[in-house]
Amino acid sequence: MERRLEPELMLDPEQARAYAEADFAEPHERFVDLFAERFPDMVGGAVLDLGCGPGDVSLRLAARYPACVVHGIDGAPAMLAAGETLCRAHPAGPRVQLRLGQLPEVRAPGAPYETIVSNSLLHHLHDPRVLWGVILRDGAPGARVFVMDLCRPETAERVSALVARHAANEPEVLRRDFEDSLYAAFTPEEVRSQLDEAGLEAFQVEQVSDRHLVAWGRL
Numbered sequence: 159m160e161r162r163l164e165p166e167l168m169l170d171p172e173q174a175r176a177y178a179e180a181d182f183a184e185p186h187e188r189f190v191d192l193f194a195e196r197f198p199d200m201v202g203g204a205v206l207d208l209g210c211g212p213g214d215v216s217l218r219l220a221a222r223y224p225a226c227v228v229h230g231i232d233g234a235p236a237m238l239a240a241g242e243t244l245c246r247a248h249p250a251g252p253r254v255q256l257r258l259g260q261l262p263e264v265r266a267p268g269a270p271y272e273t274i275v276s277n278s279l280l281h282h283l284h285d286p287r288v289l290w291g292v293i294l295r296d297g298a299p300g301a302r303v304f305v306m307d308l309c310r311p312e313t314a315e316r317v318s319a320l321v322a323r324h325a326a327n328e329p330e331v332l333r334r335d336f337e338d339s340l341y342a343a344f345t346p347e348e349v350r351s352q353l354d355e356a357g358l359e360a361f362q363v364e365q366v367s368d369r370h371l372v373a374w375g376r377l
């Protein structure tokens with residue numbers, strides 16, 4: 159099945175509100191678990207979270223690693239506004255800074271970073287080289303890099319089945335969002351090619367659930 163692009167930035171306030179209010183506890187806590195398994199040496203320091211949205215993953219990382227600060231970057235004002243509210247209410251919020259800016263133009267304040275993460279940004283990018291280029295530009299030598307995203311299924315029937323399985327009880331705006339994202343996502347083979355083209359041949363790509371892949375390694 160061909161990739162079908164969706165808008166890069168999540169600018170619609172209704173979409174951003176529904177996204178920020180959704181319960182992503184299971185995949186986002188899994189994100190932190192998978193990161194921790196792959197980088198057992200992680201203790202603290204500054205972490206860059208690319209396409210942070212409302213910052214749920216940023217906050218979960220900050221909570222798991224009390225010696226770290228997280229800098230999140232996102233180009234959607236409505237997502238960041240929701241994130242500011244979440245950060246104010248969260249015990250780890252004072253160690254999370256969210257900043258408005260579109261990649262690749264925006265520069266993160268703490269570059270070069272020892273750790274760069276990103277969840278569900280890759281499938282939004284019309285040109286995936288933006289993500290790998292920013293990682294190479296803003297990561298320190300030896301930096302930990304951990305990217306998680308959706309995988310594009312092979313058929314439209316499989317897309318419908320995943321939406322039914324994982325988003326049946328979500329509001330319509332979120333179900334549509336999830337479906338669009340599955341069509342916009344890359345296959346593990348495509349991500350492998352992107353990494354090889356970027357010079358990140360040593361990175362690994364793994365499918366970790368019925369809908370998620372991770373790409374990770376050290377710069």
Ligand SMILES: C[S@@+](CC[C@H](N)C(=O)[O-])C[C@H]1O[C@@H](n2cnc3c(N)ncnc32)[C@H](O)[C@@H]1O
Nearest residue numbers: 166167168209210211232233234260261277282
């Ligand atoms: C599906 S959301 C994921 C948010 C967050 N990482 C999470 O896991 O909840 C994707 C986010 O990437 C942002 N985004 C997409 N393209 C971007 C770009 N070129 N620069 C900055 N942010 C971008 C969107 O605005 C959106 O908030």
